[in-house]
Amino acid sequence: MASQCTQPDFLPSLQRVDPLISSYETTKHIVQGSAEGFVVEARTTDGSLRHLFVKHVDVKKYGHKPWSDLRRTCHYTRTEVRFYDEILPLLRNGLRAVGDPWPVAPRVYVAEYDLSGLIEEDASTAAAPSTGEDPRYDDGDRSVLEGKRGLLVMDDVGAGRGYFQRNPLPREVALASVRALARFHAASFGDAAVLMAASDRLCEYGGSYHLRNRNPKELAHMADAWEGLARDLGPVAPRGFFDEPSRQDLGRRTVAAAAYVSEELSPTPRCPHATVVHGDYKAMNVFFGAEDGTDCLLIDFASAGVGLGASDLAMHVAHAITAEDLDDGVEEVLVEAYFAALQKALPEGLRQAYTKEEFRRHYGLATVDYFRFILGRQWKGATQETFDRRNEDANFAMVNRSVEAALKFIERADRHLKVIEEERSALESQKLS
DSSP states (O other): OOBOOOSSOOHHHHHHHOTTEEEEEEEEEEEOSSOEEEEEEEEETTSOEEEEEEEEEEGGGGTTSOHHHHHHHHHHHHHHHHIIIIIHHHHHHHHHHTTOOOOOSOOEEEEEEEOTTTSOTTOOOSOOSOOSOOTTOBTTBGGGGTTOEEEEEEEOOOTTTTEEOOSSOOHHHHHHHHHHHHHHHHTTTTOHHHHHHHHHHSBSSOSTTOGGGSOHHHHHTHHHHHHHHHHHHGGGSOTTGGGSHHHHTHHHHHHHHHHHHHHHTOOOTTSTTOEEEOSSOOGGGEEEESTTOOSOEEOOOTTOEEEOHHHHHHHHHHHHOOHHHHHTTHHHHHHHHHHHHHHHHSOGGGGGGSOHHHHHHHHHHHHHHHHHHHHHHTOTTOOHHHHHHHTTOTTSOHHHHOHHHHHHHHHHHHHHHHHHHHHHHHHHHHHHO
């Protein structure tokens, strides 16, 4: 039901978009863990309507959180504002340089934050070594949080305005999504100037899933999380699924490889395969135009930073593809389509800088890396009922909504992890020879 929005009052911000806006109505209110979204219908003095979307972070609303979580909320809004304000124009310039007019994202009119007194402008986005309280923030006195916020105002491209969202994705729409991802990555691939700016202004380690951005407790409890998952899903898995020798110890193996995998997926801005990664590339962060999903627009860049494109792709496949489509070989189709689209979008001089063999290796590493994130963050204590409950929320990954998709993910992670273990063993042998 539509409701007149009185608190917070966005009218002054909307009038920065169009001075003729005299009133507005909120037609949808979206509450997320670290932000709120408002779908707004704004009316001008001449009677016309503007359809806008407001993303608002009122920091004091999250004052009940531990400082480590509140700090992350602040970093999310800072990163996203900086992306739209500073980095997106550079990416659009890169696309135009190769004749691609794609805007990447909806038009943004206002992008600003005020986090003064909470985090320094150059503060790292990596997880803090200690989860203790910040000396500037006293849980007993939250006055320092007053007025601290992040704000984005952009065009609303949702239902009724030519675009749609969906999860899971049918094959043709999934193909459009990975081709859009490749175009996004191509815009900064190998561009040291853009990547240096992104490294300085966005997440220090691109990706919400990056090991350096996660709570260390996730890794510490991972072996136990795996044992619990095997116990709770064993009765609904194919007979003997969790009894495979390599899977019996998959939690410990994932922990043992985590630092190596993360390091291999953490390029510097001057690395030849580095790009700006979206950092949270899932189906619900893509608006699809037309029935076949072409003309995509991307949203939610709160975890953007320098990384490898394969990390975004591995997350996306885990999020958007059903177990049935995985059985039909859709993963391979998407991986091939992404690489072909990336090669096509890159300037001719850069196409040879990234071989398919190198990309395939990175995709295997990224699959294991995202498995580490899912196991440590989402699967601890998960049961069949957990998956059934999450299946009602399209924002969850398919590997969190479907036991069958989860089992396929386990198979893929196990397979890629074996290759990584062989690689590490060979490297150790070389050191000893």
